[in-house]
Amino acid sequence: MKNLLAKYGQLTELSVDEQEIFTGLAATKREYESGSILSVDELDGPDQLYVVEEGRLFASNDLPGGERAITRLYFSGDIVGTANIPFEKATQTITVNSPAVLYVFPRRNLVEAFASMPRVAAIFYTFAAMENAILNDRLVSIGRTRGISRLASLILEITARRNLIRQSPEYEFTLGLTQAQIGDAIGLTEVQVNRLLRTLREDGIIERDGSRIKIADQARLEEIGLFKDRYADLDLDWFTDEL
Amino acid sequence: MKNLLAKYGQLTELSVDEQEIFTGLAATKREYESGSILSVDELDGPDQLYVVEEGRLFASNDLPGGERAITRLYFSGDIVGTANIPFEKATQTITVNSPAVLYVFPRRNLVEAFASMPRVAAIFYTFAAMENAILNDRLVSIGRTRGISRLASLILEITARRNLIRQSPEYEFTLGLTQAQIGDAIGLTEVQVNRLLRTLREDGIIERDGSRIKIADQARLEEIGLFKDRYADLDLDWFTDEL
DNA sequence: CGAACCTTTGAAGTGACTCAATGCGTGTGG
DNA sequence: CCACACGCATTGAGTCACTTCAAAGGTTCG
Numbered sequence: 001m002k003n004l005l006a007k008y009g010q011l012t013e014l015s016v017d018e019q020e021i022f023t024g025l026a027a028t029k030r031e032y033e034s035g036s037i038l039s040v041d042e043l044d045g046p047d048q049l050y051v052v053e054e055g056r057l058f059a060s061n062d063l064p065g066g067e068r069a070i071t072r073l074y075f076s077g078d079i080v081g082t083a084n085i086p087f088e089k090a091t092q093t094i095t096v097n098s099p100a101v102l103y104v105f106p107r108r109n110l111v112e113a114f115a116s117m118p119r120v121a122a123i124f125y126t127f128a129a130m131e132n133a134i135l136n137d138r139l140v141s142i143g144r145t146r147g148i149s150r151l152a153s154l155i156l157e158i159t160a161r162r163n164l165i166r167q168s169p170e171y172e173f174t175l176g177l178t179q180a181q182i183g184d185a186i187g188l189t190e191v192q193v194n195r196l197l198r199t200l201r202e203d204g205i206i207e208r209d210g211s212r213i214k215i216a217d218q219a220r221l222e223e224i225g226l227f228k229d230r231y232a233d234l235d236l237d238w239f240t241d242e243l
Numbered sequence: 244m245k246n247l248l249a250k251y252g253q254l255t256e257l258s259v260d261e262q263e264i265f266t267g268l269a270a271t272k273r274e275y276e277s278g279s280i281l282s283v284d285e286l287d288g289p290d291q292l293y294v295v296e297e298g299r300l301f302a303s304n305d306l307p308g309g310e311r312a313i314t315r316l317y318f319s320g321d322i323v324g325t326a327n328i329p330f331e332k333a334t335q336t337i338t339v340n341s342p343a344v345l346y347v348f349p350r351r352n353l354v355e356a357f358a359s360m361p362r363v364a365a366i367f368y369t370f371a372a373m374e375n376a377i378l379n380d381r382l383v384s385i386g387r388t389r390g391i392s393r394l395a396s397l398i399l400e401i402t403a404r405r406n407l408i409r410q411s412p413e414y415e416f417t418l419g420l421t422q423a424q425i426g427d428a429i430g431l432t433e434v435q436v437n438r439l440l441r442t443l444r445e446d447g448i449i450e451r452d453g454s455r456i457k458i459a460d461q462a463r464l465e466e467i468g469l470f471k472d473r474y475a476d477l478d479l480d481w482f483t484d485e486l
Numbered sequence: 487c488g489a490a491c492c493t494t495t496g497a498a499g500t501g502a503c504t505c506a507a508t509g510c511g512t513g514t515g516g
Numbered sequence: 517c518c519a520c521a522c523g524c525a526t527t528g529a530g531t532c533a534c535t536t537c538a539a540a541g542g543t544t545c546g
Contacts, residue, residue, distance in 0.1 A: 047481065061383045064469070069383040083375040085368075088478045091376045091471075111485045114361040114368075121357050121364035125328075128371035132326040133334045135378035140304045140312040143385045143430030147534070178492060187386030192534055194494060210543085211492095226307070228334075235331045238290065242354045390502070421524065435502055437526060453511090454524095 003165055004051045004103075007077035008123060012236045021113050021120050026051055026103035038080070038094040038102075047107050050080040055100025056176045059083070059092045060184065070185040071135070075161045081107075082128055098176060119243040126236060133230050142187045145226070150186035151196045152225030155206070159215065160229045172214040246408055247294045247346075250320035251366060255479040264356050264363050269294055269346035281323070281337040281345075290350050293323040298343025299419045302326070302335045303427065313428040314378070318404045324350075325371055341419060362486040369479060376473050385430045388469070393429035394439045395468030398449070402458065403472045415457040 005022060008014060014022070026049075032038075038050060038057075050057075057074040071092065074080050084090045085107050096102075114121040141153045158175055175182065179197070180190040188196070200206045205221050207214040215221055248265060251257060257265070269292075275281075281293060281300070293300075300317040314335065317323050327333045328350050339345075357364040384396045401418055418425065422440070423433040431439070443449045448464050450457040458464055 059379070061379065063383070063387055067387045069387040071379045071382045082372050083379055085372040085481065086370075086478060087373075087376065087473070087476050089476070091473070092379060107481050108485070110368075111361075111365065111482045114357075114364050114482075115486060118354075118358040118361065118364060121361065121368065122354065125353075125357075125364065125368050125371060127329075128368060128375065129325050129328040131375055132371065132378065133330065135375065135382065136302070136304065136314045136326055136335060139314045139378065139382055139385065140306070142382065144306055144310045144312040144427075179494095180492080184387075189535060190493085191495090191536085195534090198494085230330070230334070233330050233332070235329060238328065238350050239354045239357075242351070243358060422526095423524080432503060433525085434504085434527090438502090441526085 003053055003077040004079075007165065011234055012123070012240055018117060018120060021117050025109050025113055026105040028104045029053070030102055030104055032096040032100045032102060034096060034098050034100075036096040036100075038096065047084075048081060049085070049105055049107055049110070050094070051103040051105075052076050052078045052080060053101040053103060055096060055102070056098040057094055057096050057100060058177075058181070058185070059094050061092050068184045069187070070181060071138075072131075073158065073161070073185070076165045079124075079127060082131060097181075119239070122239040122243055123236070126234075126239075130230055130234060137228055137230070141226070147186070147188050147192055148196050148199065149224055149226060150188070151182070151193065151200070152205075152221050153227045154182060154186050154225075155213070155215070156221060156225045156227035156229075160227070160231065164231055172212055174211045175213060246296055246320040247322075250408065254477055255366070255483055261360060261363060264360050268352050268356055269348040271347045272296070273345055273347055275339040275343045275345060277339060277341050277343075279339040279343075281339065290327075291324060292328070292348055292350055292353075293337070294346040294348075295319050295321045295323060296344040296346060298339060298345070299341040300337055300339050300343060301420075301424070301428070302337050304335050311427045312430070313424060314381075315374075316401065316404070316428070319408045322367075322370065325374060340424075362482070365482040365486055366479070369477075369482075373473055373477060380471055380473070384469070390429070390431050390435055390439050391442065392467055392469060393431070394425070394436065394443070395448075395464050396470045397425065397429050397468075398456070398458070399464060399468045399470035399472075403470070403474065407474055415455055417454045418456060 005014065005019060008022070032055070038048070052074050054076060057080060058070050059072040059074070059080075060068050060070045062068050080094055080102075083092055110124065141150050145153075155175065159173070162170070162173060177185065179193045183190045183193045186193075197206075197208065201208050205215075205217045205224070207216050248257065248262060251265070275298070281291070295317050297319060300323060301313050302315040302317070302323075303311050303313045305311050323337055323345075326335055353367065384393050388396075398418065402416070405413070405416060420428065422436045426433045426436045429436075440449075440451065444451050448458075448460045448467070450459050
């Protein structure tokens with residue numbers, strides 16, 4: 001629970017009671033192999049929530065034609081499975097995409113947490129609202145911009161999320177997704193992703209060595225990508241005075 | 244507050260106390276002209292929430308190039324502005340798209356509601372999670388399907404949402420959006436929207452008379468659109484036993 | 487060292503865009 | 517009550533971003 005607490009603690013002072021609530025939510029800690037599927041009825045049922053301690057995951061949906069869409073990426077400290085909470089059946093598939101350590105708890109545990117600490121409810125609600133804003137941004141990106149902008153936006157999202165938990169930002173790193181997965185995340189084919197990565201490289205905006213990339217021209221990447229870092233803009237003051 | 248209570252009351256029994264909380268949240272009731280803009284700092288500030296009693300609204304984002312993306316449509320009973328809650332500045336523009344009656348309240352009022360009634364917190368959290376799922380669906384539709392599917396999906400979404408509050412479903416109605424707005428909602432140009440509407444008509448799937456449309460072949464429309472009615476699938480039982 | 491998976495590149499096809507013009511309906515001011 | 521303006525819908529022609537199909541080159545790992 002270290003990373004969850006670190007993330008929330010950065011944003012709002014957590015009392016000892018609240019820390020206990022958060023820690024108490026998720027008693028079970030589990031390790032997962034890369035490639036595991038969560039949130040499919042066979043395994044845990046759709047009523048489970050996960051907190052990412054370590055590793056990378058993504059949420060996706062499969063289409064009848066065999067295509068796949070990735071709707072959300074998860075990093076350390078994220079709460080996974082929000083969109084499944086109010087439904088009988090899972091609305092999305094959660095894939096573990098690197099060796100991962102997760103805290104698992106049933107959504108039912110939230111009930112007690114909300115009842116005993118309204119501030120915890122406000123925190124969860126706030127994060128759901130922020131996820132909303134992030135999904136909005138993605139929708140704008142995919143619906144109304146060219147492939148090159150979507151790719152730039154995704155690269156910026158991944159670096160921003162990496163640096164959120166990390167103490168010192170790394171300027172060279174791997175995206176953690178195959179080109180086909182990148183395509184699923186931004187609504188392009190793997191072929192086109194490959195070509196666009198090449199143009200970013202040829203234009204001197206990124207450097208690449210195998211799966212590792214380095215941002216060579218952050219300013220230009222941001223200009224192309226229009227990415228907004230919602231985590232950086234978060235403002236939890238609206239409830240901190242009274243709760 | 245009639246429509247909000249009706250919507251929630253359909254899903255979960257509301258106690259008198261809870262009904263009072265909901266009603267007490269939003270003291271102010273206002274009328275808006277079609278075309279009004281909410282949630283821009285000039286007007287109400289981004290810290291306002293709205294409950295739609297009557298009318299149609301949508302949330303949109305403008306891009307530097309002048310394009311616009313519509314990310315969410317709002318109908319009677321909806322809570323508007325969730326994605327703006329955790330931020331200083333509004334993350335989206337809310338446009339009133341028909342004469343409307345709204346209840347207005349500052350997000351701060353949620354704090355008291357959460358504190359006095361954890362069940363209300365659970366309800367708000369649940370609806371935020373459902374919005375999440377709907378945005379996911381939209382993302383899948385826009386990122387990974389052809390224009391014709393996106394259009395079908397939007398038509399189905401609008402009819403589903405209309406019929407949710409309405410006692411008797413109408414089979415002939417207006418979408419309430421111009422073709423340019425439809426384009427902004429599904430990531431196409433107005434030209435393409437027009438052509439796709441034509442092909443739907445020529446294929447006998449819908450009938451059109453000016454802005455009014457009628458679904459002639461619901462089954463085929465659903466087959467094309469892949470729309471999932473998340474409202475119909477909602478399950479609030481996860482917290483009702485204990486709260 | 488071979489299989490599986492991922493990346494890269496080419497060539498041809500197409501869904502959707504851009505540009506542009508015309509038609510239509512409604513409201514408003516003269 | 518007409519004329520004009522304005523917003524919206526419709527249609528055509530040409531172009532382009534991205535897809536599809538196909539094949540070859542790399543990497544990783546048992």
